[in-house]
Amino acid sequence: MKLEGEYIFDGPREEVWEILRDPEVLAKALPGTQSLEKVAENEYTGQMHVRIGPVSGVFTGKLVVSDELPPESYTLTVEGRGAPGFGKGTGHVQLSEPEEGKTLLQYEGDMQVGGRIANVGQRLIDTASRSMIGQGLDSLNNALQARLVGEVEGIEVEYVPPSEAKFAAGVARDMAKEMLPPPQTLGIMAVVALVALLLGYWLGSRSQVDSD
């Protein structure tokens, strides 16, 4: 699966770079992240609770930053696995300043997923990933604003990250937008299936209910 996109931060490139490379901020920005620890220079391990449609569970993973060219670009390699399956991918992040005080982040990458998350969440992964990245970047931008205000005013402004529930609701909203049935869908069958999937498929695996 290919992932690509861009995002504009309201701040200078150096500040964006710093915030992107701060594991604490990153952990807060992506709700569901239960831990993110630095284990070596440019290497982190962590746990993240992910829910994509019917599939949810905790992923344990590793994140490696390489080809670092501050404050312009770096490569991210992620590998995660857990009861819902596995995922691994490599992404390239590029930062530029199209105008004073704005930073353009462009990313492209390739992601491979397997297990339950691929088997039953397939048609939701694409939208869910894009939504998660989009929302994650939004909250990083919010964190950036908080930091910038703090710097100007000489005080520490606390950044309040979005709650996991709010985050999940955002993902669901984005997915619902894309689910308006295209003309090719299979009539009532698809609608029944979608409703079933959205409302309750996550109950499907008995044990998952417990792990929630």
Added chain:
Amino acid sequence: MTQKHVGRRMTRTEDPRLLTGQALFVDDVQMPGMLHAAFLRSDYAHARLVSIDVSAARERPGVVAVFTAEDMGDDWKHGPPLVSPPPTVEDIVFHSRTHVPLVKDKVRHAGEPLAIVIAESRYIAEDAVEDIWVELEPLEAVVDLEKALDPGAPLVHDDLESNLAAHLVQEKGDYEAAKAQADLVVKRRIYIDRGAAGAMENRGIVAHWDVRAQQLTLWDTTQAPIPIRNGLAAMFGLSSHQVRVIAPFVGGGFGPKIMMYYPEEVLLTWATLKMGRPIKWIEDRRENFFATTQERTQVHYGEMALTKEGRILGVRHDFLHDTGAYDPYGLTVPLNTQSHAMGAYDVPNYSSELKVVFTNKTIVTPVRGAGRPQGIFLAERLLDIAARELGIDRLEIRKKNLIPPDAFPYEHKIIDQAFAPLVFDSGNYLATLERAAAAIGYEKFIAEEQPRLRAEGKHVGLGIVSFVETTGVGPYEGARVTVETDGRVSVATGVGTQGQGHFTSFAQIVADQLGISPRDVRMVTGDTAEFHWGTGTFASRGSVVAANAINAAALSVRNKVLKLASKILETPEEELELADGQVRVADLPHRAIELGELAAMANPLRGAVEPGTEPGLESTDYFGPKYGATANGAHAMILEVDPETMMIEIKRYVTVEDCGTVLNPLILEGQIHGGVALGIANSYYEQLVFDENGQLLNASLADYLIPSATEIPPIEVLHEETRSPLNPLGSKGAGEAGTIPVPSLFAQALEDALQDYGLEILEMPMSPNRLFELLHEESKTP
């Protein structure tokens, strides 16, 4: 003998139990002290097993045991092949690689089991599966059938030089010489993809080793209880009489419920023998998408050579067949494809090179149709294309080439799935096709209706195809028929039942022989304690092989009844008749004796026994056909395509079936309806989608679209009846007939409906999306 019940539209005797929820399915078995199993399955399609740590799972409260391949010690073995490998003949290469109970070294398809957890409840067992930490080193997966044979492709089985599982060439006549004479040779690449059987009941097993009785009982959703019993006994060193396999009511079979053995069958048996407690495992739907076998993927490079008049001179197809990660079912499916690649036609020359290929996907074994739909698709498609190129009407070209009624038995001079010569026994192929054409109103539709509808802007098309179905293969089945002292009759046979109405149609046969009501027949199927010789329910053979065994046993009992009654009524046998549960003198109906009374007399008291007397009105008989009976039919349909959305509406669907003697038209219609529904699913809705890593991307019924009542149209079922000369009842199978021709029919009808677009459909399944893509491609390259 007057036929009173065979041929009647009788309602089913098994229904009252099924309709009230009282019929026993495997998951309904409850036993005191029963444990529950769940499996850890591989997320990867191809990976080396580095390590597996089950310690946390073992510590979870409620977990009784966790086993890996290592724990099985010497009991860890590859499964036996399910069907005999091909005879050692020159030109046949066959590498038998069978599956294992638990992965020991290498994972070969996603979903292969790595460990089994046995716990006090299924909930706990599933929790504990998530406690297991497994280290797998992913390997490049073999997914694409054609790339699998590239030099340097990763190997599914490291000890083989390539992913080639089998190689076989079949020749009839001299295709190349025929081709040299031909006015037209059409050549196409044809692709058919995988689907699931999708029985509503997933698989399930309850295994119980009763230590005190030294008796193993297995309730199993299998289509073949007797082979499972024999195999498990041999595998675990038990006498076959110590093993009882019960296939109770089974919620749909469609092929995959016959396997020897699924890893779960071996593991649950192994575990209960070790633990002495009953253990239940019920497959969930996601497991079913990985752990239950599937079928259909083949790539054909096909050719048909014809004269300009449209006579077929020869067919050639070189094809690849996907067998998945292992090949326990041998060559059954691709040999069936070859047996059907000439369709219902008189083809003098044939050449086929088959390569069976290992891939990192779920094992392939027959699914209703079993290689036949692919063969028929090839024959019918090439014929359609040839007709178009020659400017001959598609119905005309078919009539020209059908095997004529006087050509039977028609010897094909190639081997069939049993490695025996392929012979079509009987039929009137022209009659079924003409009947279908008349029923759908072929001439009028082409001449009047279609032009009118097209003028209204409607994309309406018609399809009409012919097909054959090889059925009723050996080796044999048996049955025991017993007259009880209350006048009712008990019948036991080895085949299991998965909804085919065996209880009823078999009872109709017995009722006719013994002059009783079918309602007075107590039927037992699929319990090895009741009958333990036979093979199983597959290859559309129940109404042929098992039915004729029951007929033979009932006839033997009838003879015993007549013999004894003749003595008691002091009347010659010829003057007696069996009716209304009595034996009576034909001309003097008051001189009669009840069957039950006669049964009591047949169990003589001390002193009344003459030497050589067998007690009881009971007989066990067997039937094994010389070769399989071949059914035939024709399907026709009219459909409309919305070229905006590619949604289809099937306006009419007509089938004409000739499956020889019809035992029960009501049940037969149900079989045809269900078969057609699966065919429609295979043609336009269902496809197992794998990514390049061998991950299945639609492993739920939300994504894998089994059609509902709004997709399946009303189906008109008509019959022709050409009795098979191969068995006394004259029956041929019909279980797969509905499914086989549907993809070829769909392709023709879709092309006809979209004829402005000059579309050629050379793959199945289609879907709205795929059709849209094809039309888009066509319009890009006008």
Added chain:
Amino acid sequence: MNIEYPISVTVNGTRYDRDVEPRLLLSDFLRHDLGLTGTHVGCEHGVCGACTVLFNGQPVRSCLMFAVQADGQEVTTVEALGTPDDLHPIQEAFLEAHGAQCGYCTPGFFMTLVPFLEENPDPTEEEIREAIAGNLCRCTGYQHIVDAVKLAAAKLGS
């Protein structure tokens, strides 16, 4: 072990008091705790409809509900319809029209049809097909089921 909660559910007119884990599915509760095995489970994700039961008179997928959600509520299963000697008119119709083959999905169809035929005593074929579109059957191709529903409507109407 997980905590269990006391629930009181009325199933087919009988009240059952049980302690259950909150994650116990209603389908498992009915089948395994109460032994009402006529309700079948085909997919565990709410698509196939085999596990359909009536929940306060409305058809629901019992595999998508927890037993605790049924606390204080009324559930009706296939066992409430008829017995082999005294079939419900819908069951009779399925017998006569050969609406069941393997019979696995059938109880789910019945529980969809009971309220449907109460609300639509004289349905058209199209209405019937729409009504049962949430129940999958792999054996019958639906045609004999549709015939059976028409017949059932006639039986119930007379």
